[in-house]
Structure formats: structure tokens, C-alpha cells
Amino acid sequence: MAAPDAPAAARPQVPPAGPKGRRPPRRKGNSAALLLIAPSIVFMTLLFGWPMVSGILQAFGGPQGLTTANFSRMVQDPYFWSSVGNTLLLIVVMIPIQFVLALAMALLIRAKPRGSSAYFYIWAIPLAVSDLAAGLVWLTVFTDRGYLNSLLASLGLAPVSWLAYDNYPSMFGAVLIAEVWRATSLVFVIVVAGLQSIPKDYEEAAGVFGANFWSRLWHVTLPLLRPSLQTALILRTILAFQTFAVALALTGQNFPLVVGETYRWYTGLQDPNVASALALVVMAVSMVTAVGYLKLLRDQSEAPQ
Amino acid sequence: MSHATTSKASAGARPEPAVDRRPLARQRRNRVLLQVACILITLFMALPIYLIALAAMSSRQSLQKFPLSFIPDNFSTETMQTFLQSTGILGGLINSVQVGVFTLVLSLIIGVPAGYAVARFAFRGRDPYQLFLLFTRALPIVVLSVPLAQLFLQTGLYDSVLAVVLLHTALALPTTILITASVFLGVPRDVEEAARIFGCSPVQAFLKVVLPMAVPGIAAASIFTFVMSWNEVLGASILTLNQRTLPAQVLSSLAESPLAYRFAGGFLLVVPALVFIFFMRRYLTNMWGSTIR
Numbered sequence: 001m002a003a004p005d006a007p008a009a010a011r012p013q014v015p016p017a018g019p020k021g022r023r024p025p026r027r028k029g030n031s032a033a034l035l036l037i038a039p040s041i042v043f044m045t046l047l048f049g050w051p052m053v054s055g056i057l058q059a060f061g062g063p064q065g066l067t068t069a070n071f072s073r074m075v076q077d078p079y080f081w082s083s084v085g086n087t088l089l090l091i092v093v094m095i096p097i098q099f100v101l102a103l104a105m106a107l108l109i110r111a112k113p114r115g116s117s118a119y120f121y122i123w124a125i126p127l128a129v130s131d132l133a134a135g136l137v138w139l140t141v142f143t144d145r146g147y148l149n150s151l152l153a154s155l156g157l158a159p160v161s162w163l164a165y166d167n168y169p170s171m172f173g174a175v176l177i178a179e180v181w182r183a184t185s186l187v188f189v190i191v192v193a194g195l196q197s198i199p200k201d202y203e204e205a206a207g208v209f210g211a212n213f214w215s216r217l218w219h220v221t222l223p224l225l226r227p228s229l230q231t232a233l234i235l236r237t238i239l240a241f242q243t244f245a246v247a248l249a250l251t252g253q254n255f256p257l258v259v260g261e262t263y264r265w266y267t268g269l270q271d272p273n274v275a276s277a278l279a280l281v282v283m284a285v286s287m288v289t290a291v292g293y294l295k296l297l298r299d300q301s302e303a304p305q
Numbered sequence: 306m307s308h309a310t311t312s313k314a315s316a317g318a319r320p321e322p323a324v325d326r327r328p329l330a331r332q333r334r335n336r337v338l339l340q341v342a343c344i345l346i347t348l349f350m351a352l353p354i355y356l357i358a359l360a361a362m363s364s365r366q367s368l369q370k371f372p373l374s375f376i377p378d379n380f381s382t383e384t385m386q387t388f389l390q391s392t393g394i395l396g397g398l399i400n401s402v403q404v405g406v407f408t409l410v411l412s413l414i415i416g417v418p419a420g421y422a423v424a425r426f427a428f429r430g431r432d433p434y435q436l437f438l439l440f441t442r443a444l445p446i447v448v449l450s451v452p453l454a455q456l457f458l459q460t461g462l463y464d465s466v467l468a469v470v471l472l473h474t475a476l477a478l479p480t481t482i483l484i485t486a487s488v489f490l491g492v493p494r495d496v497e498e499a500a501r502i503f504g505c506s507p508v509q510a511f512l513k514v515v516l517p518m519a520v521p522g523i524a525a526a527s528i529f530t531f532v533m534s535w536n537e538v539l540g541a542s543i544l545t546l547n548q549r550t551l552p553a554q555v556l557s558s559l560a561e562s563p564l565a566y567r568f569a570g571g572f573l574l575v576v577p578a579l580v581f582i583f584f585m586r587r588y589l590t591n592m593w594g595s596t597i598r
Binding site for chain 2: 030032033034036037039040041043044047048050051052054055058101104105108111113114115116117119120121122123124125126127128129130131132133135136137138139140141143145146147149150151153154181189192193196238241242244245248249252259262263266267272275276278279280282283286287289
């Protein structure tokens with residue numbers, strides 16, 4: 001499925017390094033290649049392997065040898081379970097919205113409306129916006145004396161404190177909208193790339209046989225998009241676990257997320273051990289997702305082309 | 306003669322020849338709906354950026370008014386100036402640029418050779434290596450940052466630009482390698498072999514022929530690295546205390562800062578995104594489409 005990946009654009013981009021044998025045989029040269037990749041292996045081992053080992057030791061470390069005390073402190077913290085709940089709720093609600101929206105945006109772009117390149121540019125901008133900046137951007141909208149309440153006031157309606165501690169639904173809604181705004185672009189770009197690799201003939205053929213838009217979408221386009229959608233889904237899920245600054249910027253501590261809790265334990269409470277324990281939880285969840293990612297990838301590349 | 310008959314015939318069929326105009330009308334309606342949908346999404350994407358620009362370019366006084374004005378009626382650089390003069394902001398800006406540039410350079414120095422190897426050689430361990438790269442991309446920053454802070458404290462690197470550069474390079478390297486590999490795959494091997502036949506050494510062939518052809522793609526990868534570094538806030542906040550990058554500085558003073566400060570900070574963080582995406586927009590689908598897996 002990865003074969004016709006190069007978009008129709010003029011760029012001489014070629015499909016990714018796929019399974020052996022698809023391209024003409026590569027040059028043999030074990031020693032040269034190893035020399036070229038050695039620096040990266042050394043660097044990654046030092047900066048991934050070393051901290052990971054010491055992070056695990058730290059999470060189980062205490063004044064007297066190995067202990068699980070850090071984990072029980074982590075679990076007993078009143079913010080812990082609400083941060084887990086918030087993170088999961090955010091992911092479960094956000095990801096379907098993002099995928100539907102991104103798919104709609106990609107299909108709109110593919111229909112080539114007038115000014116589509118300008119649309120593509122504007123829709124892709126949030127791709128380069130950090131979650132902290134996204135939180136601050138939406139703070140101008142949702143803060144008590146912000147633009148949304150200004151709009152309500154000029155319409156003669158009563159202002160609402162959207163980000164108030166006791167108004168959970170609207171607080172969640174604000175974080176959700178900010179995250180949908182920021183991170184849909186990533187899915188959008190991946191889906192646009194996926195759509196470019198699907199020849200138009202399939203859909204046209206389906207159209208000739210009388211399939212309407214929805215059945216073309218459901219039976220032709222979506223199945224062909226599956227690899228892109230899977231990639232985007234898993235990538236987006238892993239990244240969604242790391243969201244925290246958007247909630248900090250919008251609500252302060254009122255809407256805790258797991259990674260935000262790590263930050264709080266490390267900087268606020270100055271307890272690196274519990275922070276490491278939390279980080280391990282995030283890692284475990286991400287690993288499970290990553291293994292799913294790699295497994296799906298393998299299925300994909302072993303499927304007959 | 307025939308002329309006359311046809312005109313007569315058409316005159317006889319006065320009530321318009323039965324051309325079905327419905328498909329045409331439907332097509333036109335679809336075009337309009339398409340534009341409406343595009344404009345709605347564009348509003349959702351662009352309006353918040355407009356609003357934060359508006360807020361950052363308003364004076365403190367007009368930010369305290371309520372309701373706020375939606376049109377830029379009193380443009381002022383006061384808010385931005387106050388923000389830039391706050392403690393740690395200018396230093397944070399300089400640190401951010403330094404970290405971004407050094408990260409970019411370091412990840413290119415380490416990543417471009419590796420990407421070339423992945424693209425051109427069938428070496429043993431190539432597939433495990435690629436799996437390893439994919440795996441490292443899935444690791445959350447937070448897992449690395451906390452232990453790295455301890456390690457850097459022990460080695461004296463803590464609270465330095467170099468510490469953040471090392472972390473950001475580790476984060477950017479897998480992507481850099483995968484992107485450059487796909488860029489090098491796009492450079493035809495024949496060109497390189499031709500250069501060899503005409504007497505270039507492998508290194509010369511790479512530097513004089515392959516690299517120039519790969520520069521646009523590598524530039525896109527570098528912008529991507531810089532954006533990642535510019536945006537990364539968690540690791541930078543954990544690894545530094547005084548040598549904050551801009552986002553880390555904004556984050557750490559978030560709780561006790563006035564709204565105007567936060568708006569100005571948000572605006573300053575967003576502006577580069579507008580520029581980066583403008584330069585990268587043609588490469589985006591290539592980068593995310595073909596190299597992500």
C-alpha cells in the first residue's frame with residue numbers, strides 16, 4: 001500500500017525505504033554504512049538508553065534502596081486520578097472529532113476550490129504552534145473579559161466564566177477546542193498526503209457505476225486511506241498523551257493532565273522520584289501504543305502490494 | 306433551404322429545447338457550498354490567530370475595557386514592549402534561537418550521514434535500525450527529561466543551552482534521519498554513479514553532486530527541527546533554571562503574570578509558525594506523507 005506514495009507534484013520524491021528488493025539492489029557496504037550510522041547510534045544510546053535506565057531506577061528509588069513508595073505517593077495524590085481521567089476523556093472525545101474534521105478538510109482541499117493553496121497554508125499553520133501557545137491563543141477567547149464574552153456582551157447576552165473551576169463542562173470544552181484547533185492540522189496533512197497517493201480512477205469508476213458521494217467515500221476512499229489513517233491515529237494518540245501546557249495556560253491547575261502532573265511534581269513539589277514514576281506511567285502507555293503502531297506497520301508492509 | 310427549416314423548427318419549439326440544466330445548477334451549488342465550508346474552516350483556524358495578534362497589539366488600557374473591540378482601532382506596541390522588557394524574556398528569546406540553531410546543526414551533522422546510509426546501503430541491521438528510530442519517536446519527552454535533569458546536574462550541564470540542545474537533538478534526530486533518507490532516495494543514483502565515473506571519489510560525489518540536489522529537502526527537515534525545538538516546553542523547563550528558553554520562561558511565569566503578558570507571549574510564540582509553515586507548505590505532505598512510517 002505504500003508504493004504510490006509520491007504525490008503527483010513535480011518533486012522527485014520517491015516512496016519510503018520499504019522492504020528489500022522493491023528498488024534496484026542497494027550498494028553493499030557494511031563498514032561504510034556502519035561508519036555513517038555509528039554517531040547516531042552512540043548519541044541515541046547516550047540520550048535515550050541512559051536516561052531511561054536511570055529514570056526507572058529513580059522511579060523505584062528511595063532513601064533505603066528500591067521501593068514502590070513513589071508510586072503509592074503518586075496514586076494517593078488527589079490530582080492523580082483526576083489527571084488520568086481528564087487525559088483519557090480528552091483523548092476519547094478529541095480524536096474522533098479531529099479525524100472527522102481532518103478528513104473533511106482534506107476532501108475539501110482535494111476538490112480544489114478556488115484559493116485552495118491559501119486554504120492549505122492557513123489550515124496547516126497550527127502544525128507549528130506549540131500546545132503552550134495554543135492555550136494562550138485560546139485564552140484570549142475564553143478568559144472572563146476575553147473575546148467570546150465580549151461577543152456575548154455585544155449581543156446583549158450575559159458573560160459566562162468559561163474557565164471557572166466549578167464549570168467543568170465549559171472548561172473541558174475550552175481545552176478540547178484549543179487542542180482540536182492545534183492538532184487537527186497534523187492529521188489533515190497526513191490525510192492529504194494519503195489522498196494524493198490514491199489514483200482518482202478508482203473513485204471515478206465507482207462513480208460511473210452509480211455510487212454516490214457517501215458510498216464512494218465509505219467503500220472506496222476510506223479503505224484506500226487506511227494506512228494513512230492508522231499512522232495518523234497512533235501518532236496522534238501518542239502525542240495526545242503528552243498534552244499539558246494547553247490546559248495549564250487555559251485553566252491553571254484546574255484541569256490537570258498526566259504530563260502536567262509530572263511537571264508539577266518536578267518543578268512545584270521538587271520531587272524527582274514521583275515525577276519519574278509518573279513519567280514511567282506515561283511511557284508505559286505510550287509504549288503500548290507504539291507497539292500497536294509497529295505491529296500495524298508490519299502488517300502493512302507484509303501485505304501484498 | 307435547410308436554414309429555413311431549422312429556424313422554423315426551433316421557432317416551433319418555442320418553450321426552450323429540453324436541456325436538463327439541473328446537473329449544471331447542482332454543480333454550481335456544490336461549488337458554492339465548497340467555498341462556504343472552506344471559509345468556515347478558515348475562520349476557525351485563522352480567527353484565533355487574528356485575535357491574539359489583536360490582543361498583543363493593543364494597549365494595556367484597551368485590554369482592560371469590556372467588551373473588547375474586535376477591530377484594531379487603537380494599535381499600540383505598548384503591550385509587546387512591556388513584555389519584551391520583562392525579566393528573562395529577551396534572554397529567553399536569545400536562548401531559544403541559540404538552542405534551535407545548535408539543535409538544527411547538530412542533528413544535521415549526525416543525521417544526514419545516517420539518512421544517506423539508510424537510503425543508499427543495504428547494510429546488515431538496516432531494518433532493526435529503522436525500527437529503533439521509529440521506537441524512539443514514540444517515547445514521550447517527559448520520560449527523558451526528568452532523568453536527564455539528574456544526569457546533567459551530576460555532570461554540570463544542568464541549566465545550560467547545551468543541555469537543552471542535547472535533549473532537542475535526541476528528539477529531532479529520528480525524524481531528521483527518516484526525512485533525509487527519503488530525500489536521498491529522491492536523488493537518482495545514476496547521477497552519483499556518473500560523477501564516480503568521471504573521477505570523483507565517493508565523498509566528492511556526495512558533496513558535489515548528491516548534496517546540492519538534496520538541499521531543498523534537507524532545508525525543509527531543518528526548519529522542522531527548528532520548529533520542534535522552538536515549541537518544546539516541557540523538557541526545556543525541566544532542564545533549566547536561569548537559562549530558560551522563551552516558552553519555558555513564559556510557562557514558568559504563567560501563574561503570576563498579567564493577561565497582557567500572556568497574550569504578548571502567546572503572540573510571540575505563534576509568529577514563527579506563520580513564517581515556518583509558509584516556507585514549508587510545499588514540503589508538508591511529502592514529509593508527513595512518505596516518511597512518517
